[in-house]
Amino acid sequence: MKRSASVILAVIVAAVGLSSCAGAGASVDTSSESSRSGAPSSTPETVTGPNGETIEVPEGHVYVGDGVMIPAGGPGDCATTSLVNITKEGDGPWIAKLLGPDLVDMGEREFAHGEVGYADDGRIATYTVAPGDALYAISDRFCMNGGQLPRLHGNPEGYGALQPGDVLVLNPGAIPDFVYVSPYAE
Template identity: 50%
Template sequence: MSSTAKLTATLAALVFGATALAGCTATTARQAADPSEKPAASQAPEPTAVEPEVEADVPEQYVNVGPGTSIPVGGPGECESSAYIWIGSTGNEPMHVEQGGADLVDMGPLDFANGEVSLDDQGRPATYTVAPGDVLTRIGERFCIYNGNALGLLNGYSHGAVIQPGDVLTLNADLVTDWVDPYADE
C-alpha cells in the first residue's frame, strides 16, 4: 500500500472516529463539583465565529473548513466553533498541512491536557508543552480543534508513536512551513 493510501486511510479513520464522538461529552471532577466554574483561559483573543461557506454539497449545520472537508457547526466542550487541521493534497501538489475553521482558543487546562502554552506575538496559542498524562484528543479539545488526533501527524508522529512529557507540539498548522509526511518513506 502506498504512503498516500495509508495516510488517506488513517485520516479517514480519524475523521470517522471524531464524527462518531462529536456528540459525546465527558464530565471532569471539577465540573461535577461546581458546574458553573469554567477553566481559566490564557491571554488569547476571543474565538472568531466561523461563517459557513455556501456550497451546494455542504449539509445544513456543517461548515466547510478545507478542500472537501466539512465539520459540524459549533465546537467541542465549551468552544463556540472549531479549528481543523487539514492534511492532504489536491491535484498534483505534494502532501501538506493547512489550518481551517476558527482561530485556536485556549479554554484552559483540562483533565489530560494540563501542559504549558506558548503564545505567538499576537497572543494566539502557538505551541504546547506536553505534561504527564496528556492525550492528543484532549489537547485538541482544549484548543477547540475538531480533529485533535491530527496534532500527532502535524508534529511528525507516526505509527502510533506516543507523545511524551516535555514534547513541544505546534498547534497551528499554518505555522508549520516545513511539514514532512511521516509516512513518505514507506
C-alpha cells in the same frame, strides 16, 4: 453524541467534502456567515468547488475551507471547532494548515496541563506536553478536532505516547518557515 461517534462523523464528512471538492480552490457563498463563525446557519450554505460545481453544506455542519465540512459546534464548551488539514496537490509539497477559526485556549483541564506557545502576532502556535497529558484532551482544550495531530507529528498510526516536554505544533500557519514532512514513504 459520544466523542468517538463525533470524531468518526467528522472524518467521514471531511472525506466526503474533500472528494466532492477535489482540493484547494473552493469558495464559499458569502451570503452565509457560518463558514467563518462556525455557527450553524438556518439556511443551507453552498460551496462552489474548484470546477465550478455547487455543493450544499449539510444542515448542522460548517465549511472550514479546502473542501472540508465538519459538524457545527465544538467539544465541551467550545462554540466552534478548528482542525489541521494536511493536503498535497500533484507533485507539490505537502501542506499542513489550520482550517476554521483561530484556536481558543479554554484553560487547563484533566490530561491537558501543558504550556501554550504563542506566535509573535498572538495566535496559539504550539503546546508543550505536561506529564499525564493526552491528545484528545489537548484537542478539546483548544477547540480543535485533533484527528491529524498524530500525523502532523510523524505518527501516522495514531495516538502514540506523548512525552513530557514534547512540543506539539497546533497551528502550522503561526510558525514561520514551518515545513510539514510526511511520515509516509514517497
